[in-house]
Amino acid sequence: MGALLDKIKIPQDRFELRLSGSGGQGMILASVILGEAIGGQGSKNVCQSQSYGPEARGGASKSDVVISADEIFYPKAMKLDLLLAMTQESLDKYLPDLKEDGALIIDETLVTEFPDRKFFGLPFTRLAREEAGHVMVANVIALAAIAELTGCVDREALTASVLNRAPRGTEDKNRKAIEIGFAEAAKLKNK
Amino acid sequence: MGALLDKIKIPQDRFELRLSGSGGQGMILASVILGEAIGGQGSKNVCQSQSYGPEARGGASKSDVVISADEIFYPKAMKLDLLLAMTQESLDKYLPDLKEDGALIIDETLVTEFPDRKFFGLPFTRLAREEAGHVMVANVIALAAIAELTGCVDREALTASVLNRAPRGTEDKNRKAIEIGFAEAAKLKNK
Numbered sequence: 001m002g003a004l005l006d007k008i009k010i011p012q013d014r015f016e017l018r019l020s021g022s023g024g025q026g027m028i029l030a031s032v033i034l035g036e037a038i039g040g041q042g043s044k045n046v047c048q049s050q051s052y053g054p055e056a057r058g059g060a061s062k063s064d065v066v067i068s069a070d071e072i073f074y075p076k077a078m079k080l081d082l083l084l085a086m087t088q089e090s091l092d093k094y095l096p097d098l099k100e101d102g103a104l105i106i107d108e109t110l111v112t113e114f115p116d117r118k119f120f121g122l123p124f125t126r127l128a129r130e131e132a133g134h135v136m137v138a139n140v141i142a143l144a145a146i147a148e149l150t151g152c153v154d155r156e157a158l159t160a161s162v163l164n165r166a167p168r169g170t171e172d173k174n175r176k177a178i179e180i181g182f183a184e185a186a187k188l189k190n191k
Numbered sequence: 192m193g194a195l196l197d198k199i200k201i202p203q204d205r206f207e208l209r210l211s212g213s214g215g216q217g218m219i220l221a222s223v224i225l226g227e228a229i230g231g232q233g234s235k236n237v238c239q240s241q242s243y244g245p246e247a248r249g250g251a252s253k254s255d256v257v258i259s260a261d262e263i264f265y266p267k268a269m270k271l272d273l274l275l276a277m278t279q280e281s282l283d284k285y286l287p288d289l290k291e292d293g294a295l296i297i298d299e300t301l302v303t304e305f306p307d308r309k310f311f312g313l314p315f316t317r318l319a320r321e322e323a324g325h326v327m328v329a330n331v332i333a334l335a336a337i338a339e340l341t342g343c344v345d346r347e348a349l350t351a352s353v354l355n356r357a358p359r360g361t362e363d364k365n366r367k368a369i370e371i372g373f374a375e376a377a378k379l380k381n382k
Binding site for chain 2: 028032035036038039040042043044045046047048049050051052053054072074075076
């Protein structure tokens with residue numbers, strides 16, 4: 001999948017990411033962490049949002065991050081540059097919102113039917129459970145993988161933001177999750 | 192301050208709230224909780240957002256919630272119907288964004304210069320520390336007070352949403368915080 005890699009470039013004007021999964025997978029927290037990490041670096045504007053209610057019904061949970069060098073007047077994601085799908089349902093629901101040449105990142109643990117297009121697959125949930133020590137850090141592994149694949153945020157800023165939001169006592173698992181995410185995504189790049 | 196009370200009505204078309212304070216006061220979490228609580232009730236659309244970066248610099252932290260019976264096309268708050276200010280800095284910074292007849296809710300513990308206009312004042316931080324058992328639940332006391340004053344969300348939905356997001360082991364303090372927020376705000380109504 002190396003060929004796709006050079007397509008994950010962050011345009012200066014506007015870059016739209018969506019983190020999606022099921023309700024309990026921490027997609028909103030992950031988006032807040034990503035927004036704070038990128039915003040904290042100071043050179044980009046970031047708007048992070050989520051919608052609830054009748055228009056957002058169903059088991060799939062999503063959370064959007066818009067990054068821009070300029071002020072963001074319209075903060076809602078319109079056509080995604082990057083979609084993270086942690087479940088089959090979220091993949092099916094949000095894939096139509098991804099640009100044709102947008103980057104698709106899939107949790108291979110929980111997605112069963114892979115789409116007929118290029119994507120980056122990593123078993124985030126299995127890695128969290130088996131290598132980071134808790135399934136709840138699958139979202140942080142995914143964040144770190146996105147950081148490695150896109151360069152949208154540097155490792156130090158992401159780590160600081162994750163640890164700032166991590167519940168007390170989970171720091172080591174979160175550090176490990178970041179390490180795993182960067183390492184596994186780097187392997188994809190070399191494929 | 193009873194005269195102001197009948198002004199906190201939620202218009203059907205669009206109601207914009209901003210929760211503001213300093214970085215560590217949990218305003219983003221509170222907004223996510225409020226968005227999930229209202230969205231979970233199913234009758235309203237909610238969009239919850241925060242901005243980071245150069246345009247949002249400074250010590251004040253804010254997080255916006257937009258509520259509407261209709262689909263929300265523009266999710267950013269434009270002119271606030273309600274502002275919660277947990278610190279002096281956030282009050283000074285965001286008061287200009289509040290509608291002239293908008294509802295202002297102030298933490299009397301940390302705000303030192305009260306504005307020359309009607310407002311609801313409650314010592315959220317002191318109540319959290321002295322009566323709920325931890326300063327960190329000041330945000331939940333404020334949420335419960337907003338729920339009581341506006342009726343934007345019912346107590347059961349708010350409680351479920353708070354407990355869903357509360358770190359394990361903090362459930363009792365959060366339940367207590369909700370109780371205090373509703374009770375103290377009800378006292379204001381009867382003034």
